[in-house]
Each structure stands twice: as C-alpha cells, then as structure tokens.
Amino acid sequence: MEVFAINQTLTNLCRAHTELSTRDILQLNNIASTLQMYADVSNAYTFIDCKVKNTQHAIVVAEAFPTKMGHIYEKSVVGKIVFDTFEPGVFYSFQTGRKSLIRRAVTQEGKSVEQSVVPIKNEDDEVIGVLIQEKEVDAAANDAKLHPNASIGQHSIEYIIGDRNSELPIVSDLLMEIFLLTDEDDRLIYTNLVGTRFITEMSGEEEIQNQNLVKLLPFLKPVFEQEDSFVFDLALEKKSLVVKKIRLRKKDKMKGTLLIIQDVTELRMKEKELKMKSVVIQEIHHRVKNNLQTVASLLRLQMRKGVPAEIRPYFVDTLSRIYSISSVYExxxxxxxxxxxxxxxxxxxxxxxxxxxxxxxxxxxxxxxxxxxxxxxxxxxxxxxxxxxxxxxxxxxxxxxxxxxxxxxxxxxxxxxxxxxxxxxxxxxxxxxxxxxxxxxxxxxxxxxxxxxxxxxxxxxxxxxxxxxxxxxxxxxxxxxxxxxxxx
Ligand SMILES: Nc1ncnc2c1ncn2[C@@H]1O[C@H](COP(=O)(O)OP(=O)(O)OP(=O)(O)O)[C@@H](O)[C@H]1O
Ligand SMILES: [Mg+2]
Missing domain, CATH: 3.30.565.10 (Histidine kinase-like ATPase, C-terminal domain)
Known part of the structure; x- marks a missing residue:
C-alpha cells in the first residue's frame, strides 16, 4: 500500500466504534487522504460513514468541505452517529453493497440535499464503509425542472413510489412502512419491498400484483368500507397494525386508495411487557411491606403475651428497625x-x-x-x-x-x-x-x-x-x- 499520512481521528473512531480490521482501517485512511480532492472536484461536501458495531447506526469518520465554498453544514460532523431512518441511502448501500442516489434526502440538520452514496469494499468484497457526497439543492426549482407540468399532488406520489424501471433505490423501498396502492376496484397496483413481504406472509399467496387486496387480506375490509375514517388500529391474532388510508381522486372520481401500514406488533408487545413488569414490581413492594408488618405484629403479639422486663427494650428496638425499613416501602x-x-x-x-x-x-x-x-x-x-x-x-x-x-x-x-x-x-x-x-x-x-x-x-x-x-x-x-x- 502506498504511503500516506495516518488520519488519527478516523483510526481512533474506527477502533472504538466499528469491527473493522487494521487492514480495513488502513484502506479507509487511504481514501480519506484524497477526500479533499473529491470534495473540490465535485464541489460537494464529501464524507465517509462506517457501520457502528452491534447497532443499526453508522458513524461519520472523515469529511471534507469544498475549498472556498460556504458549506451546507454548520459544523464538522465527524464522530456523529447517523441513524438509519434519517439516512436511508447510506443504509441501503451498507446492506446491498450497491450505489445509491437520493434526491431531497433530509439530513439530521434539517437541510434538503442530493445525496449519492458509494460503498467502499475491501479485498474480500465486504462493505467496510460508504463514501457520501451531498449537495444542497433548491428543492422547488429542482422539482419544477423534473416535472414542469406536474401538479404538486401528482409528483408527490411519483416521488414516493418512484419509477419501477429505475436503477436507483426507490424511496418507498427504503421505508419501514408498508405502502399499498390500489386502483378503483381495490386491485393492488403497487407495493414496496416490505409490502410484498407482508402480503405474501399474511395471505400465503405469491401472485399478488393486480389481485383484489381485500380478497388477499380480508382483515382490510373495514378499512375499505369505512368512508369517513383515515387511521385504523387493527389488532389481528398475531399482529398489531396501524393503517392510514388516503383516497386518491381525480376530478371528483375515485382513482384508488393508498394505504400506509405500520407494523406495531413489537411496540405493543413491549408496552404490554412494561405494564406487566410495573404491576409485578408494585405487587412485590406491597408484599414486602405486608410481610414486614406481619413480622412486626408477631413481635408485638409476643410482647403482649409477656416478656421479661429486661428483654422488652430489645423488642422495642427491633420493632423500630422493622418500622424504618417498612417506611421505605410505604x-x-x-x-x-x-x-x-x-x-x-x-x-x-x-x-x-x-x-x-x-x-x-x-x-x-x-x-x-x-x-x-x-x-x-x-x-x-x-x-x-x-x-x-x-x-x-x-x-x-x-x-x-x-x-x-x-x-x-x-x-x-x-x-x-x-x-x-x-x-x-x-x-x-x-x-x-x-x-x-x-x-x-x-x-x-x-x-x-x-x-x-x-x-x-x-x-x-x-x-x-x-x-x-x-x-x-x-x-x-x-x-x-x-x-x-x-x-x-
Ligand atoms: N446521643 C447520645 N447521647 C448520649 N449517649 C449516647 C448517645 N448515643 C449513644 N450513646 C451511648 O453510646 C452507647 C452505645 O450506643 P448503641 O446505640 O450502640 O447502643 P444502645 O443504644 O445502648 O443499644 P442498641 O443496640 O439497642 O442501640 C449507648 O449505650 C449510650 O451510652
Ligand atoms: Mg442505640
């Protein structure tokens, strides 16, 4: 490997937060040494993220701002943790080893940016990090350029569900929520990755495209039947779902329905567990208190039955000790x-x-x-x-x-x-x-x-x-x- 200056911050961050080998870290050092050049030639903020060990998060280990450009970030983000929900593109590249481009991703600082991500792979073809370039975009101007005649409503939907033939990851495929789009006859015309998985799991059917969604998933019947509701809590035997329904209309005619479903099964289970735990803990405190009171009454009973006068003070002392412990539980x-x-x-x-x-x-x-x-x-x-x-x-x-x-x-x-x-x-x-x-x-x-x-x-x-x-x-x-x- 060629000689370059060791980036101490990068090396320390990788050692502390990632599972990368010394060789991997050297390779990242190598790329980091040319980061400034990349940033200048593309006039974009350029940085490297690595996966944090044992978590779903990533950490920024190196960055470069284009010289003489006011950069879009207020300050350096090296050492900051990046969460998967904020940076879907980054995690897409980590997971698939493929390049991604996301328009109008919103960073943790709340800025609109165009973000392109390329995986960095080692000799064994493992993704050891991702190289990211971000440019601030004027969102409105960009949209007008992309869809000069589109109404806002129309291209928002296109933006969510994307273009099926595109090489780039579609935003909805990166989301945890299930997207289901049906036509005016409730037939499924689009679903994202998690949606496909969800429907096949729940219905046992492989062929789902253009099928009637209510037939595939009968539990969605009330969602389609109730005209005036927007959000539904569905408690199925094994799953808890929150379903949001959006009716799509064109010139007052129904054009179909978009369902956004959140699987909250795990969340509901955790809530239940917590509630159970708190009931159990409360019960234990009650029992401890009651048992202490029983012990105290046994001693008092013994005293009433008669104890020699010289022993009495010992009983009194002990009672008072028991009382001080039970005060804590009260x-x-x-x-x-x-x-x-x-x-x-x-x-x-x-x-x-x-x-x-x-x-x-x-x-x-x-x-x-x-x-x-x-x-x-x-x-x-x-x-x-x-x-x-x-x-x-x-x-x-x-x-x-x-x-x-x-x-x-x-x-x-x-x-x-x-x-x-x-x-x-x-x-x-x-x-x-x-x-x-x-x-x-x-x-x-x-x-x-x-x-x-x-x-x-x-x-x-x-x-x-x-x-x-x-x-x-x-x-x-x-x-x-x-x-x-x-x-x-
Ligand atoms: N505030 C105090 N004023 C005067 N003498 C004290 C005081 N506190 C403790 N003593 C003396 O110190 C001794 C030791 O106290 P200690 O609490 O260990 O025993 P005790 O009170 O006699 O019996 P018990 O084991 O039930 O507490 C007491 O017997 C008492 O002579
Ligand atoms: Mg004493």
Whole structure:
C-alpha cells in the first residue's frame, strides 16, 4: 500500500466504534487522504460513514468541505452517529453493497440535499464503509425542472413510489412502512419491498400484483368500507397494525386508495411487557411491606403475651428497625409511578423521626429536620440503609441524651459538600461518655462503610452529641435544590 499520512481521528473512531480490521482501517485512511480532492472536484461536501458495531447506526469518520465554498453544514460532523431512518441511502448501500442516489434526502440538520452514496469494499468484497457526497439543492426549482407540468399532488406520489424501471433505490423501498396502492376496484397496483413481504406472509399467496387486496387480506375490509375514517388500529391474532388510508381522486372520481401500514406488533408487545413488569414490581413492594408488618405484629403479639422486663427494650428496638425499613416501602408505594424505585430521603427521615420521637418517653424533645434546600432521591436499597442509620442515631439521642427529661433538641441536617452528602445528627443532651458500642452503633458503622461507601464518626462538641454520616453522591442518589427548608 502506498504511503500516506495516518488520519488519527478516523483510526481512533474506527477502533472504538466499528469491527473493522487494521487492514480495513488502513484502506479507509487511504481514501480519506484524497477526500479533499473529491470534495473540490465535485464541489460537494464529501464524507465517509462506517457501520457502528452491534447497532443499526453508522458513524461519520472523515469529511471534507469544498475549498472556498460556504458549506451546507454548520459544523464538522465527524464522530456523529447517523441513524438509519434519517439516512436511508447510506443504509441501503451498507446492506446491498450497491450505489445509491437520493434526491431531497433530509439530513439530521434539517437541510434538503442530493445525496449519492458509494460503498467502499475491501479485498474480500465486504462493505467496510460508504463514501457520501451531498449537495444542497433548491428543492422547488429542482422539482419544477423534473416535472414542469406536474401538479404538486401528482409528483408527490411519483416521488414516493418512484419509477419501477429505475436503477436507483426507490424511496418507498427504503421505508419501514408498508405502502399499498390500489386502483378503483381495490386491485393492488403497487407495493414496496416490505409490502410484498407482508402480503405474501399474511395471505400465503405469491401472485399478488393486480389481485383484489381485500380478497388477499380480508382483515382490510373495514378499512375499505369505512368512508369517513383515515387511521385504523387493527389488532389481528398475531399482529398489531396501524393503517392510514388516503383516497386518491381525480376530478371528483375515485382513482384508488393508498394505504400506509405500520407494523406495531413489537411496540405493543413491549408496552404490554412494561405494564406487566410495573404491576409485578408494585405487587412485590406491597408484599414486602405486608410481610414486614406481619413480622412486626408477631413481635408485638409476643410482647403482649409477656416478656421479661429486661428483654422488652430489645423488642422495642427491633420493632423500630422493622418500622424504618417498612417506611421505605410505604414511600415507594405512594409514588405516582409505582415501579419508580425512588425514595425521597427528607420525607423518609421525617417519617422515621416522628415515629421515634413520638414513641420516646420525653414528650418535650424538639425535633428539627433541615434539608438546606436539598431534595434527595435515592433508590430503595440505599434508602433502607439510611433509614436504619437515622433510626439508630435519633433513637440513641432520644434514649440516652436526656436522662433527666427536660427540654431537649435533636437536629437532623442534610448538607451537600461538593459530591459528598453529609448527614448530621445533633442533640444538646448529656453527651457520650466513653461509648461502649452496642448493636445500634455497630449497625450504623457497618451500613455507612459497607453499603454506602461512606464514613461514620462523632464530632466532639462542648455540649451534647454530634454524629456524622458521609457518603458519595453517585448516580443512585439524585439531589435537587429546593427553595425552602422543611422544618418539623
Ligand atoms: N446521643 C447520645 N447521647 C448520649 N449517649 C449516647 C448517645 N448515643 C449513644 N450513646 C451511648 O453510646 C452507647 C452505645 O450506643 P448503641 O446505640 O450502640 O447502643 P444502645 O443504644 O445502648 O443499644 P442498641 O443496640 O439497642 O442501640 C449507648 O449505650 C449510650 O451510652
Ligand atoms: Mg442505640
């Protein structure tokens, strides 16, 4: 192969997004090195697209604008993904290995262009990319030139269904929609590629041209019978179709019918699956919540049957832990979208704290929750950990900080520090005197480190206790900024 400068961008894009071999990439490099010349000689924007691996899309890997010409694109499109629905010509060439010319293709930038596409093949005759040239066209002038006497309606149809004898791909053959054109006696006079496939599959007939379409496909009968409708939803045994009907008239006389059919079977199936999934997920959340409530009532029952006084507190602690987990599921179930696995942390904290303080013997304890304008949403798994930690720490404050009773204050505050979320729990009580960690603090320590990838520590204060939990904000934790704080 001859020596040329390696186009690093092209090489990197091909390596990252395509399945091309080093040899193929070298060949593309070779062509890319002459792209500027092609662009200049034809005075057209010229570029190379390659197929992105494992998808139906292509990617622009090299381009050249004609020198000294204002080009039709605002900016370079190298590295951009090209979608098959926007660029049928490109995908036609990829699929068939044939050249294509499409007039008035509309690019992703919304411009009208004339686009010609040639496949680039390697030594094994595989299409490794396509070379594309695009010129902006004055659509109106072009049409007038092509069809000087044609009325707009007439040549639009010709444009859609094209000229059967043409070498070039017909636009309708590149579309996913089924086109069926019938004459005044409902006989099929034209259909595109997918249409032919559709009719043979549905009717079992090979000979379809000039056959009565309703006889071939009896399910289309209502479409032909109903005069005033335009769009039909047809649910067949195995297929879901959306049928659009256009009546063609000439001087008030019926000239035939154009049907455009979209096969939405897959779409409808996906919709159904999603609906099923969301029902199932909602049901699971319900069951989890109900099971937790059953466990809680079993414990309560046991307590009522009588447990030794010294064991009672353990039952109470456990009940409160169970309650904090079930709060998470209550919140999820109250979501508008029940399969939305999202829990509002501030709301959760309010729920847990009011239950802890409500159950505490110190009626006077004043609880303040400061969100600092943060609305924090997390997935349920994280919410369960946070619920348990808040429960333990607020419970500790309510239980140990104010042994004498009196006017106590517990503050739970959420502070966002760059991408670290800090959860502070203060009380103005007696303070911790050489704590001997029991199960409560062990739970907090464990969850903070192992579940949230964070830390748990105490900050020394002159009065009271100040516990801090910090953990990184990741894609599973969303933070919005709100206007006002929520106090309670
Ligand atoms: N806010 C607080 N104020 C004063 N002392 C506290 C505070 N929080 C914890 N302590 C002390 O630390 C000890 C350990 O707390 P920890 O939560 O691990 O155990 P616990 O509350 O006694 O029992 P449990 O395992 O049921 O939570 C407590 O027994 C208590 O003496
Ligand atoms: Mg405790």
């Amino acid at each position: 919140l999820i179930l109250s979501n508008e979208n029940a399969d939305d696995d999202a829990v509002d942390l501030i709301e959760l904290t309010e729920r847990i704290c009011s239950s802890v303080v409500g159950n505490s013997p110190h009626e006077k304890v004043h609880l303040i929750i400061q969100s600092n304008g943060n609305k924090i949403i997390t997935i349920s798994r994280k919410a369960v950990s946070i619920a348990l930690m808040v429960n333990e720490l607020v419970q500790n404050a309510a239980k140990h900080a104010f042994p004498e009773g009196g006017k106590g204050r517990i503050i739970v505050e959420f502070i966002l520090n760059k991408d670290i979320l800090e959860l502070h729990i203060f009380d103005n009580g007696v303070g911790m005197k050489g704590p001997k960690p029991s199960l409560g603090l062990e739970i907090v320590q464990n969850l903070a480190v192992n579940d949230l990838n964070g830390e748990f520590y105490y900050v020394p204060e002159k009065k009271g206790t100040h516990a801090v939990i910090t953990f990184p904000v990741d894609p599973e934790v969303l933070i919005y900024h709100e206007q006002e704080d929520i106090d309670s």
